[in-house]
Amino acid sequence: MSSQKRITLFVEDALSKEDDSVPLQTVAAQCQSPSHPSDHITRLAESKPPRTRSRYPVKRLPEEVRLVPVISGSPWNHYERKYRLDGGSSFGIIIPRDGKGRQSMIRTISGSNLDEQIQNIRQLSHENIVKNIEIYISSDQDYYLISEFMPVSLMHLCQAPIYPTEPQLSSILHQVLMGVEFLLTHGLVHEQLSCANVLMDFDGDVKICDIEHCSSSGKVAKLRDSFSRMVMRLMDKKKDKEATVGLTQPQNWSRDAFELFTMTTTSPNIKELLQHKFMEKKDKQKLIWLVPAILMTAYHRIEFDTSTQGTPL
Numbered sequence: 382m383s384s385q386k387r388i389t390l391f392v393e394d395a396l397s398k399e400d401d402s403v404p405l406q407t408v409a410a411q412c413q414s415p416s417h418p419s420d421h422i423t424r425l426a427e428s429k430p431p432r433t434r435s436r437y438p439v440k441r442l443p444e445e446v447r448l449v450p451v452i453s454g455s456p457w458n459h460y461e462r463k464y465r466l467d468g469g470s471s472f473g474i475i476i477p478r479d480g481k482g483r484q485s486m487i488r489t490i491s492g493s494n495l496d497e498q499i500q501n502i503r504q505l506s507h508e509n510i511v512k513n514i515e516i517y518i519s520s521d522q523d524y525y526l527i528s529e530f531m532p533v534s535l536m537h538l539c540q541a542p543i544y545p546t547e548p549q550l551s552s553i554l555h556q557v558l559m560g561v562e563f564l565l566t567h568g569l570v571h572e573q574l575s576c577a578n579v580l581m582d583f584d585g586d587v588k589i590c591d592i593e594h595c596s597s598s599g600k601v602a603k604l605r606d607s608f609s610r611m612v613m614r615l616m617d618k619k620k621d622k623e624a625t626v627g628l629t630q631p632q633n634w635s636r637d638a639f640e641l642f643t644m645t646t647t648s649p650n651i652k653e654l655l656q657h658k659f660m661e662k663k664d665k666q667k668l669i670w671l672v673p674a675i676l677m678t679a680y681h682r683i684e685f686d687t688s689t690q691g692t693p694l
Contacts, residue, residue: 449503449513456487456517456525465684470534470577470590475527483530485514490524490593498593502526505567509560511580511590531580531588533672537679539576539614547638548664549671550615555655555663556587561604562651564592570599574607575622576614585668609645616642
C-alpha cells in the first residue's frame with residue numbers, strides 16, 4: 382500500500398439530521414491533494430462550509446448498515462489495474478498495490494444526477510446487488526467506484542454456445558427479480574436492466590451491478606420492457622436486444638417457461654412474476670458449474686495493462 386494516506390470524506394455528521402448532507406460539489410472542491418494529509422484535515426476544520434440542503438440527502442440508516450466510504454485522492458495510489466473486461470459493460474480489474482486482498486472491479490461514475498447516484502451507491506445493500514466497496518474522488522474531480530469482483534455477466538452467457546437449463550434460468554431470473562423488488566421498495570426504478578449489467582459469480586450468486594442508473598423518477602414500463610428483453614436474450618440467442626420481443630423457437634421451452642416470458646411483456650407486478658410456477662424450478666446450486674462453462678466458451682474482450690503504473694479508465 383502506498384505510504385500516502387487516504388482521507389475518508391462524507392463525515393457522518395451528515396447523519397445527525399434526516400435531511401442534511403454535505404453536497405458532492407463541495408466535497409469535490411476540497412479534494413485537491415494537500416502537501417500533507419494533516420493540512421487537508423486542518424483546512425476542513427477551519428473552513429467548514431455552511432450546512433446546506435442536498436437534493437439527495439443521506440437518510441438516517443439502521444446502525445448495522447455501513448455506508449460505502451468516499452475517499453479523497455486517486456485510486457491508483459493504492460490499486461494497480463491488471464486488465465479491462467468488456468462483457469457489454471466495461472470494468473477495470475484491479476489488485477491492491479500492497480499485495481494484500483483480492484481483485485476488485487473499478488469503473489468511473491459520471492452524469493448530471495451525480496448526487497443521486499452517489500447516495501444510492503452509498504446506502505443500498507442487498508444480496509442481489511453487487512457490493513460496492515469504496516468511492517474515490519480524485520484531484521481532477523473524477524469519480525471512481527470500486528466493487529466486489531464478479532467473473533461473468535449474463536452477456537457472456539448469451540455469447541456462449543450453451544443455453545441455461547430451466548432450473549438455471551429460473552434461479553437467474555428469481556435473483557434478478559429479488560434485486561429489482563428491493564430497489565422498488567426504496568422508490569428506485571432500473572429502466573436499463575440488461576444482460577450486460579447483471580453479473581454472476583462462482584457461488585451461483587446473480588447481482589445487478591449498476592444501481593447508480595436507477596432513478597426515483599424512472600418509468601416502470603421501461604423496467605418491464607428491459608427485463609423482458611433480457612429474458613428474451615437468455616431464451617433465444619438469435620434475437621437481437623433491439624428486435625421485437627418474442628421467441629423464434631418457443632417449442633424449446635416448457636409451457637411454464639414460455640408463460641413466464643409472456644407475463645414479462647404484460648405484467649409490471651414483480652410479485653406476480655416471483656410467485657409464478659416457473660420459479661419453483663429454481664436451483665442455485667446448478668448455477669455453480671455454469672459459470673466455468675461460460676468462462677471457457679464465451680467470447681471475452683480483454684485488454685491487458687502492460688504498463689507498470691495504473692492508468693485512468
